[in-house]
Structures are given as C-alpha cells and as structure tokens.
Amino acid sequence: MAKTAQNPVKSAETTFEVLDALKDLDGAGVTELAQHLGIPKSTVHNYLSTLEQEEYVVNRDGVYEVGLRFLELGAYARHREKLFEIAKPEVDRLAAETGELGNILVEEHGRGSYLYRARGDKAVQVKAHVGTRVPLHTTALGKAILAHMPAERVDAIVDRHGLGGEASKSISTRAELEQELADIRERGVAFDDEERLEGLRCVAAPVLNHDDEIIGAISVSGPTNRFRSDRFREELPQKVLEVANVIELNVTYS
Amino acid sequence: MAKTAQNPVKSAETTFEVLDALKDLDGAGVTELAQHLGIPKSTVHNYLSTLEQEEYVVNRDGVYEVGLRFLELGAYARHREKLFEIAKPEVDRLAAETGELGNILVEEHGRGSYLYRARGDKAVQVKAHVGTRVPLHTTALGKAILAHMPAERVDAIVDRHGLGGEASKSISTRAELEQELADIRERGVAFDDEERLEGLRCVAAPVLNHDDEIIGAISVSGPTNRFRSDRFREELPQKVLEVANVIELNVTYS
C-alpha cells in the first residue's frame, strides 16, 4: 500500500507540487511560487502555462489559482463512492433531526477523507470542509473505521502514519488504540471527546457492507455543552446507530 | 485566454490524459488504459504508480481509480469562489420554497462550471452533477452570464468554443445569440426551454458585483409540465430575481 514507485515520473510529482503550493498560498504569481518551491521561475512558468492550457489552473489578472476542473474530478471521485450516494440523504436527516453537524468519512490511503457534511440548524461552524483528510485515530469517525478493519490493515496504517496526535487527549500508544477499538466494537459506536478540536464532541458509527467489510462511518458532532450526559451517552449513539443501520440496509440492496 | 503553452510540459499533459481516461472508463487496469490511450503499458504503469504514490489515484484490487484527493482540491477550488459561500444558503432557500432544483454556475475558461445544486422536494433527477462543465450558450445560466459580459469577451468565447448546439433548439448563429442576450439584459432573466435537455426548463438570473461585473448566475430548473404559463413567465422569474438581488447585496458587503 505504502509502496513507492520504482520508475516515478518526476514531472508528474512536480505538477502536483505546483498545485499544492498554489493551494497553500491560496493563489500566487510565478515568482512567488518559484521562491516557495525553490525552483527556477522559468520552470514554474512552464508548468503553470501547461496547467492553464489544460484548464486545470486559471489565471485571474496575474494570479494563478486552482481551477474548477478539479471540482469536476473531485465530484466524480465522490460520486463513485457507493457510500456517498446512499448515506447522504440519511445524514441529511440525521443533521435535521438533531440540529447538529452530520458527517460521512471513508478511508483512503490510510487516512480519513470527509465525503460529506450536513448542517443542522444549530450546527457548529467547523473550519474543515468536505475533502479534508485527517489521521484516522484522531476522530470518532476514523476510530469507528479502524475498529472494523482486519488487524493487519490497522497495523499497516499505524506503521505508515504513526499515532501522532493533534491534541493532547489523542491516543498515542498502540495499546491504547487496541483497547479503544475493542471498546468501540463492543459498544457499536465511537466517541470523540475534544480529541481533535477543542470544545467539540462527536458520536460515530461504522457502516459495514453485507460481507461485514467496513466501507465508512457516519457521525454527529457538536459543542461540548450540548453533548453531555444522557444525550451524549445514550440518545445520540442510539440515533446514529439507527441511521447507520438504515444505510447498511440500503447498501445491501443496491 | 485560449493561449497554448510555448514550452508545455508534456508529462504534465500525459498525467491528465491518464486521469481523464481513468474517469471516462470509470476505473481501469493498466492494460485497458494503455489500449484506450494508445501508449505502451509500461509508460502508463509509470504514471499510475506515481499518481498512486502521491495519493491522487487509488488501486482497489487491481483496478486503478480516481482518488478522493481530488475532492480536497476541488472542494478548495469551490470554497475559493466568493459566489459559492454567499449564494449557497440562498439557493438552498430557493430550492426549498419552489420545491425544484436550484443551481449556481460560474464561468471559467469560457465554459460554465456548476458550483452547486440544491434539491427541493419535487426536484427532477438530473444526471449532470456538481463540477460538470457545459457550453455557456446552451443553458439559461450561461446565457445570463454571457449577457452581462463585455462584448469582446463574448466574442472571444464564441471564437474559441463555437456555437455548436447540444440540442436542436439551441442558438446556432451569432445574430441569434446577440438578440437573445439583448432580450435577457432587458428582461433581467434568461430562459431555457428544453434547449439542453429534453423536457427540462430553466429560469436563470445573473449575479453582478458592485462594479457591475458578472460573477456568476443562479437558476431553478424543472420539468416542462410544472414550468408553464404564469409560473414559468412571471412567478419563477420574480422569485429568482429576488434571490439574485439578495445575493448581490451580500456579495457587496463581504
């Protein structure tokens, strides 16, 4: 999985370095990009003009920016995920009924990718938007996924990405992770108690296909002051599990 | 605008050819892709392994597929569009109140890119999803945009992309286009009467910034049987215009 290409096409790598820099800088000129990347500006110019020609980058009065053609590719990639199509309406319902923020996450390359986010009427404003990628062990969604993966895949992912925590409460040893995953399997749901973001709690449930393979997870998240006692420990878990079950049924018959 | 790069990085072009093919084939193996592209499979393999290493492509049991990292780039590109952030809640409202399909479109590289699509409770099922790119002159949204562009930009776009119609009713001569755009400027809204899709009508309004520059357009679309007489000619246009005005106000103060 974590294989490195034997015969990598360096220009392809550079292409994506340019795009990533364009994203990090939130749009930039040739010179600025060249300095940021540490490569000559004539080279950067070659890449940018090629990308513009292919319509993957747009030049708005002197500033190059990531183009909407990536939205085409990205929307396609999302559309291809069975889970998205099926879970979206159910997560919309989850968000509407709880008033909170509903989420869908899937694993790819050992990381979590947010497929969708539904805002209820009281939903917290979270900076991370759709497409954001996060370490699996730092969110309830990710832990719900890890809990239902074959042990060897969990090992491979931990080996590759480590257990570096974004916040203090995060899991940081293998033993802690094992214990947590066992708890999640028993309970059926995973919790996130301000592990990734201050003041934010989250309740997640895995979504399995008919062969009991994990295909993703859904969750509701909200502020600690509304996520406490019975609502956090009983009411919301039950709700999330119910929605996950509906999704699993729909996944099976499709 | 339609410039071709003087010093194109051919490998970058090839990279996107591979990705496009992956999308067209909806996932494929090395050999299949190589045949589709007419290049040796060892070359294709180099690109795919590089793309996989960079996590832009994923290999699911032998089949390479477009990865969710493009969702990250795509969501970022959309997020960067001022219009999306501001217009989304209003278009949601438009869709909810009419029960139909609400849309946001912006121009890029002389084509229209759907930024967002909101489904009301009776909304028609349309195959085109977010990110889809369409010729501007074939939709009400695109015509609303063209109608408020400087004439030279309209000329440049027509020169570049032509007036090839997807359906029989489409505009096919320059004079027809000019007339249509003048009508739209006078009326304030643009109509689409089954021009692009059979049985589908659409009412669109432009969104201008405080300098009267066009930044995009919004619309509602639905089946011909619900889009007729007064509703099509009076009620919906008024509604769409009202929403567009609200968006324009919000664009100004941001």
Place this chain on the structure above:
DNA sequence: ACCGCCTGTCCCAGATGTTTGAACAACTGT
C-alpha cells in the same frame, strides 16, 4: 515623463528524466 524595479514570458543548449520493448512473475480459468 522618466526611471528603476518588479513582474511574467520566451529561448536554447545541455543534462536529465522519460519512454519503450522485451522479459518476468503472478493470477485466472479451463
């Protein structure tokens, strides 16, 4: 208006990376 200074763009020769067929290994289905 003039002048620096800063951009983005262009060009070409040299160096580097990319391409390619062929060979191999790993599967699949018969």
Place this chain on the structure above:
DNA sequence: ACAGTTGTTCAAACATCTGGGACAGGCGGT
C-alpha cells in the same frame, strides 16, 4: 498443469525538461 491473461521491472536510446539569462511590459515613486 497449462495457456492466456494481467501487472511489474529493467536498462538503453533519445526526447524532454531544466534553468540561466534576456526581453518586454507594468507599476510606483520622484
């Protein structure tokens, strides 16, 4: 067990990318 797939590797030949430098155009300052 076998034939016919597939994906993967390798190294040599060559096409391509790189990168310094030169150029034009724009902007702000004096």
